[in-house]
Amino acid sequence: MCALCGVLGGAEHWTDAVARPGVFTRNTDAASRRRERISQVAAANRVLKHYRVSLADWQGTAFVLSSATGKTEIVDNLGHLWTAAERLTGKPCDPLDAELITAMERELG
């Protein structure tokens, strides 16, 4: 738990697993961890912008999801991100949605 803000550490998620023998993770040292979080925020925002919400890193331990109208929610990891995004937007975030796929394909060029 963080002594200042009282936030409990969350359970390990596979996208940022604790480094141990045999495990693939970028959660290995401070620099790699920070670099990966920046990449995660960028990769998530590439999708989230289609729902008019955005993600930001929060103290390197969580993320803050915000809507255009100022609603915010703290999420522990990418696993929790999508249920929070659906709550905030009131819409299903479906990667198999044909319109979303077309929009993503357009960006790839």
Added chain:
Amino acid sequence: MADTSPDFTPVTLITGFLGSGKTTLLQRLLLDPALYDSAVLLNEFGEIGLDHHLLERIDEKMVMLQSGCVCCSIRGELSAAIKDLHSRRERGLLPPFRRLVIESTGLADPFPILSTVRSDPVLRHHFSLGNVITTVDAVNGARQLAAQPESIKQVAVADRLVLTKTDLTTAEAATRLTKRLRHINPSAPLWHAAEDNLDADALLSGEDHEAWQPPDSNDVVPDKHHRHADDIRTLALSIDEPVDWTRFGVWLTMLLNRHGAALLRVKGILHVADAATPVAVHAVQHLVHTPRHLEGWPDADRRSRLVFIARGLDPAVIERSFRAFSMPQKTKLSVRGGV
């Protein structure tokens, strides 16, 4: 060190429909010296437990969970039983076992059992998921697959398939059933219990991802995406370009959030951009195993390979979505086979 337990004790699940030979397989495996240091947890549905007598090895490392199916009514008991085994091992009341084997009831959905081990706040720090071994009865298997959705799920999530009672049926029937199993799960190695020498190490090894096998092109129908009556469809992708790991993570978490219940299995090895060795990914419904670095590629092929086994989802859409979300740029994908 040989006299201490490993940091994470692998949990092997033996599943398979009623009467498919789970206990016989376990009995056979327990004769192997490699299994000497295994604890065994049996779950039997019914008032009177028999399986532990059939195993002919009653000792303090064998636990019987009775009067309910481990996947639903007694999940708490499963967690408590494993914790008790762990506690007794730590206190020196049990010989240090290096592997836990769970034999589930024939009616059990494997997912809640795996989920218990992976998600329980105590268990997940001491136990890791090993292989799921599914037994299929060569005599009744085809009928069970047609009528029992649980049996399809048991085959779909398997890391190892064991076809039993092949000596009691015709070679043609066994071949037909093998093809059916290959359609549902194209990547799990398959043994014929009656003819093959069952290698306990290969069946139970915690290094299950090392043995990842790409779908054999002879075993899958040439149609790109063929639909079964049960709506189970398989997609096997080979991807030429390295995969963007972060984008892949965003995509897979999003896909599992919305369609986890329908995605019976995702399994593969990825050529991750900037990673020196391949990365094994492995998911059963909403549950994703910790990604593992493999020591090397299983063969000369350096392409990423992914298999999706899904119920009611269009493989062509999954493929398109994967490409749009996970690839850094336009890249060439080839589909090796689909059911």
